[in-house]
Amino acid sequence: MIVMIHGLALSGRYFTPLARSLAAAGRTVLVPDLPGNVRSRRAGRPAPDVAESLEALLRWQAAAAIGSCVLVANSVGCQVTTALAAEHPRLVERMVLIGPAPDATALSPVRQLLRLLTDVPKEPLSLLAVTAADYLVTGAARFVAGFHHARQDAAGPFLARLRRIKAPTLVLRGSDDRVAPQPWAKEVTAHLPHGRLAEVPSGAHAVHFSRPAATARHILQFLS
Template sequence: MATPEMVLPEPERNSFVHGGNELLSYRWPVNGRPRVLLIHGIGMGHWVYESFITALLDGDTPFDVTAVDLPGFGDAPKPQRALSMEHTADLVALSLTEHEAQSPLIVVGHSMGSQVAAELAARHPQLVDALILVATTVNPAERSVHQQAKRMLQDLGTESISVLARGALAYAQAGPRWFIEKLKPTLEHHIERTLPRIDQPTLVIRGSLDRVSPAVWARQITGLVPDAALLELEGHGHEAIIAHGEPAVRGIERWLSQLPPRA
């Protein structure tokens, strides 16, 4: 789904179908550069992250970028039922094996996508070289529909009109019924049980105004992953990489430059 503001070049597009679930992937290849995989949050689609993808492509050292539409979101058709976070990660892994992964990836997950990304790193470590968890859900202290809805509404007050418009379009595209269907496995997933099994270097990113993924939870995430660092983006909320991609990308570049070579 495109919007009038979209300025990204046309990507390579692939479809992967397994067990009645279709995943769409969009790649902007930059030969010889590190590969980044972006996994979106609940209700979103790849096109919402134009600012972040543009920043990844336009820097002095651009990345080779792939973004996905998970089943039922963006342009991917809705399956009969929602997959768990673990099985969603397995679907992404199968798609990567068929279409994308020729070398380990830098995997970026936003919100619900961070849950999928964490499972991908833990369950399929050969595909993931480094992990970036942005605005990670679900805070175990607030694991309920009521609490999550309350925090999302509070967070909306920190976002610009353009970000709210993009989110509204994406949610409308997914539809309320499918959003609710996917919310159940999102809330049931305990990412805190997965984090200690992640061997890859990990960067945890949150906006300083994020009410959905609060500071205490971000610190807990960072402490649970064996090799993790925390980056806070001042003045941003839950949709930080949707609103302004460049601050996050510059922070990711600095973090990557400080990592020792992996054996």
């Protein structure tokens, strides 16, 4: 069983190309939407932080009767999956972190925004249409609140959490990813007791969308 966790202010729709590639290889794939994002947002309540998102994910796993699984996450979603792997190791068989973000060495909002803007031209137009629609539904207030929570987590808890993870973990990035640059990906991998790093050529931050077949090959090789 593979469970995919999306990034900030997004739905799981942008995982569809990768999910199809993995399903074609015989894998069962589930893609939940976390509270506070797109149509799963909680009206009148603030965007959840990492701990609250983790609790929501745990409730969903229990309701769906999902035991130990493979977690595949992108960007800020990596913060939630690493929290699950650190706090509840028996629920995580293996983990794949695609473009983990934000970079703890560059937490300035201005630097993060500039990185995101320089990544945009390298993404396909079809992805930009999906993400723009999701951002509009989530709303600016929830995006800003979620970004604040992500920066707080990256400032300390995230790296410390990595050292407690027992599950074998693949850190995967597109070679053109400006949001999660190679030095940061290497640092994340170095903190993991059982981590390895791989790159997909010509992929950007959402490499699972732009290069789903190549991304699936890396994941399937890792799982085998």
